[in-house]
Amino acid sequence: MVQTETVKNTRYKVKDISLAEWGRKEIQLAEAEMPGLMSVRAEFGKEKPLKGARITGCLHMTIQTAVLIETLVELGAEVQWSSCNIFSTQDHAAAAIAAAGIPVFAWKGMTEAEYEWCIEQTLFFGDESRPLNMILDDGGDLTNIVLDKYPEMVQHLKGISEETTTGVLRLHERVKNGTLPVPAINVNDSVTKSKFDNKYGCRESAVDAVRRATDIMLAGKVVVVAGYGDVGKGTAQSFRGAGALVKVTEIDPICALQAAMDGFEVKKMDNIIAGADIVITTTGNFGIITEKHFRALKDKAIVCNIGHFDTEIDVNWLNKNYGHTKDTIKPQVDKYTIDGKDIILLAEGRLVNLGCAMGHPSFVMSNSFTNQTLAQIELWKHHVNYENKVYVLPKHLDEKVARLHLAKIGVELDTLTEGQAKYIGVPVNGPFKSASIIFTLASTKMEVRIPAFFNSETRSVKCF
Numbered sequence: 510m511v512q513t514e515t516v517k518n519t520r521y522k523v524k525d526i527s528l529a530e531w532g533r534k535e536i537q538l539a540e541a542e543m544p545g546l547m548s549v550r551a552e553f554g555k556e557k558p559l560k561g562a563r564i565t566g567c568l569h570m571t572i573q574t575a576v577l578i579e580t581l582v583e584l585g586a587e588v589q590w591s592s593c594n595i596f597s598t599q600d601h602a603a604a605a606i607a608a609a610g611i612p613v614f615a616w617k618g619m620t621e622a623e624y625e626w627c628i629e630q631t632l633f634f635g636d637e638s639r640p641l642n643m644i645l646d647d648g649g650d651l652t653n654i655v656l657d658k659y660p661e662m663v664q665h666l667k668g669i670s671e672e673t674t675t676g677v678l679r680l681h682e683r684v685k686n687g688t689l690p691v692p693a694i695n696v697n698d699s700v701t702k703s704k705f706d707n708k709y710g711c712r713e714s715a716v717d718a719v720r721r722a723t724d725i726m727l728a729g730k731v732v733v734v735a736g737y738g739d740v741g742k743g744t745a746q747s748f749r750g751a752g753a754l755v756k757v758t759e760i761d762p763i764c765a766l767q768a769a770m771d772g773f774e775v776k777k778m779d780n781i782i783a784g785a786d787i788v789i790t791t792t793g794n795f796g797i798i799t800e801k802h803f804r805a806l807k808d809k810a811i812v813c814n815i816g817h818f819d820t821e822i823d824v825n826w827l828n829k830n831y832g833h834t835k836d837t838i839k840p841q842v843d844k845y846t847i848d849g850k851d852i853i854l855l856a857e858g859r860l861v862n863l864g865c866a867m868g869h870p871s872f873v874m875s876n877s878f879t880n881q882t883l884a885q886i887e888l889w890k891h892h893v894n895y896e897n898k899v900y901v902l903p904k905h906l907d908e909k910v911a912r913l914h915l916a917k918i919g920v921e922l923d924t925l926t927e928g929q930a931k932y933i934g935v936p937v938n939g940p941f942k943s944a945s946i947i948f949t950l951a952s953t954k955m956e957v958r959i960p961a962f963f964n965s966e967t968r969s970v971k972c973f
Contacts, residue, residue: 519607519610519611520612520630521606521607521612521614522613522615522627523600523603523614523615524600524603524604525600526604526607526608527604528600528601528604528605529608530605531601532575532602532603532606533605533608533609535572535601535602536572536576536579538871539575539871542872542875543573543576543871543872543874543875544914544916544917545875545876545879545910545914546576546577549580549879549883550580553584553886554583554584557585558886558889558890560585561642561889562581562643562889563587563589563634563640563641563642563643564581564586564587564589564641564644564645564885565631565641565643565644565651566578566588566589566590566631566646566651567590567591567592567628567631567646567647568590568592568593568647568672569592569593569594569597569598569647569868570590570591570592570598570599570603570606570613570615571597571599571602571863571867571868572867572871573868573871573878574590574602574874574878575602575605575606576871576875577881577882579606579609579611580878580882581882581885584882586643587634589612589613589630589641590612590613590615590631591615591624591627591628591630592615592619592624592627593646593650594859594860594864595618595619595620596617596618596841596856596859596860596863597863597868598615598616598617599867599868600616600617603615612630612631614626614627614628614630618840625650628650628651629654632654632655632662640665641655641662641665642666643667643668643669643888643889644666644668644669644670645669645672645881645885646670646672647676648673648675648676648817648818649671649676649680652671652676652679653679656683656688663690663691666690666691667691667888667889667892668691668692668693668694669691669692669888670693670694670881670884670885671695672696672881673697673817674697674703674738675793676817677695677697677899678793680693681899684897684899689898690897691892691897692888692892692895692896692897692898692899692900693899693900694887694900694901695899695900695901696877696881696884698901699902699907700911700942701876701877701879702877704739705873705876706873706874706876706877707738707740707743708743708746709743709873710743710870710873710874711739711743711791712743712744712746712750713870713873714747714815714862714867714869714870715743715747715748715861716747716750716751717866717867718813718855718861718862718864718865718866719789719811719813719855719865721866722855722865722866723842723853723855725786725811727753727787728751728752728753729752729753730753731754731784731785731786731787732753732754732756732785732786732788732789733755733758733781733789734755734756734757734791735758735778735788735790735791735797735821736758736759736791736792736793736797737764737765737773737775737791738764738792738793740791740816741757741768742767744791745773748789749773755773756773756774756775756776756781757774758776758777758778758781778798778802779801779802779805782805782806783805783806783807784807785810786807786809786810786811787810787811787812787813788810788811788812788813789812789813789814789861790814790815790822791815791816792821793816793817793818793821794816795820796820796823797821798812798821799823799826800823800826800830803823803852806850807850808849808850808851809850809851809853810852810853812852812853812854813855813856813858813861813865814856814858814859814860814861815860816860817860819857819858819859821858822854822858824854827845827854831845831846831847832845834846834847841855841857841864841865842854842855843855843857872918875914876910876911879910880910883902883906884902904939904941904942905939905940907940907942908940908941924938925937
């Protein structure tokens with residue numbers, strides 16, 4: 510039973526508020542694994558750089574997100590939250606946040622209508638005289654609702670930080686169309702996000718999800734991974750580490766070459782799907798698994814997705830044509846029968862690692878969420894320095910986020926001498942990578958603007 514109540518004058522809607530104590534215990538464990546966020550609290554806690562900010566967040570309501578939310582509050586912000594996926598909420602995490610007096614509207618297994626309703630409950634802080642003034646988004650649904658459905662709120666909005674590839678692409682579309690009314694920071698393309706959350710997070714959580722959902726033996730199984738971007742790389746490594754025979758599909762020649770040189774067979778989906786025991790999509794696109802693929806699958810093949818949205822697998826076709834055969838084995842594990850063969854679909858084609866498991870580990874999410882926190886601080890304090898474009902975090906902050914996590918895993922760094930630093934043209938203490946990086950984004954030409962934090966300079970590079 511979903512509960513809508515008030516705690517300490519706090520509005521919320523969660524599955525079960527009695528789960529709060531369990532959630533609080535797990536949050537305390539997670540804090541020990543999230544040194545980046547805890548260091549930011551220690552550095553900025555007294556200053557309260559987010560005082561006056563009313564941050565509305567739409568991001569998976571997990572234990573790790575709870576640590577992010579409480580970090581934003583510790584830095585002075587008012588925060589309200591919803592989840593960006595109908596299956597990704599960890600109900601004990603949502604309960605703990607509600608019990609702490611922070612408005613949250615999220616539960617695992619909500620409907621699409623309830624999902625949008627939850628987002629809309631977070632737009633005003635008490636009444637219509639106190640609308641949100643900052644957005645922290647994952648995928649762009651919150652951003653789209655505010656900008657398209659409530660354009661009158663734009664006058665109060667200072668900036669947007671976006672967590673994932675899909676949401677970043679949506680922001681760039683707005684820039685192209687002239688419909689982005691405020692500056693935005695693309696957190697996804699921080700190295701300490703995309704190369705850690707997307708790659709190393711999936712390396713641990715992909716196999717975890719399939720095992721929890723099906724209890725299948727992975728060693729010796731044939732796994733087809735659709736896509737070899739950062740998510741695909743981590744996912745392929747995850748299944749290889751479990752002893753599976755992994756094959757990759759790609760449309761990008763560079764990613765295909767990387768996969769081949771990493772030791773994976775790269776073939777067209779149509780040519781390898783018939784032999785697959787497991788198919789997992791990672792592309793962020795749509796129409797990856799369609800009717801012809803479902804019909805080609807072997808009996809008891811498992812199909813799942815670890816991309817952000819549920820568009821990669823044509824679940825609508827499946828339900829329209831074979832919904833009458835659907836047999837729910839347990840939540841988020843459904844069996845369909847197609848032409849006499851059973852097909853197992855996980856998490857209804859949505860993020861399998863959050864729908865069927867607990868998502869990424871706390872440590873890797875600390876990297877992502879430290880970037881989110883720094884982005885929110887910068888946009889709140891210095892939004893007047895930016896045009897209505899999409900920016901990425903500068904290298905010195907990317908490296909700072911990495912440094913904050915080294916001691917936890919026992920890493921020691923050597924230090925350049927003055928002569929060595931001069932020889933390669935970098936400062937002794939970094940940043941060690943050039944800000945002029947060429948990003949490849951969906952084969953489209955985009956301008957990525959890189960903020961020089963805490964001053965008004967910007968540097969721009971073209972993306973091809």
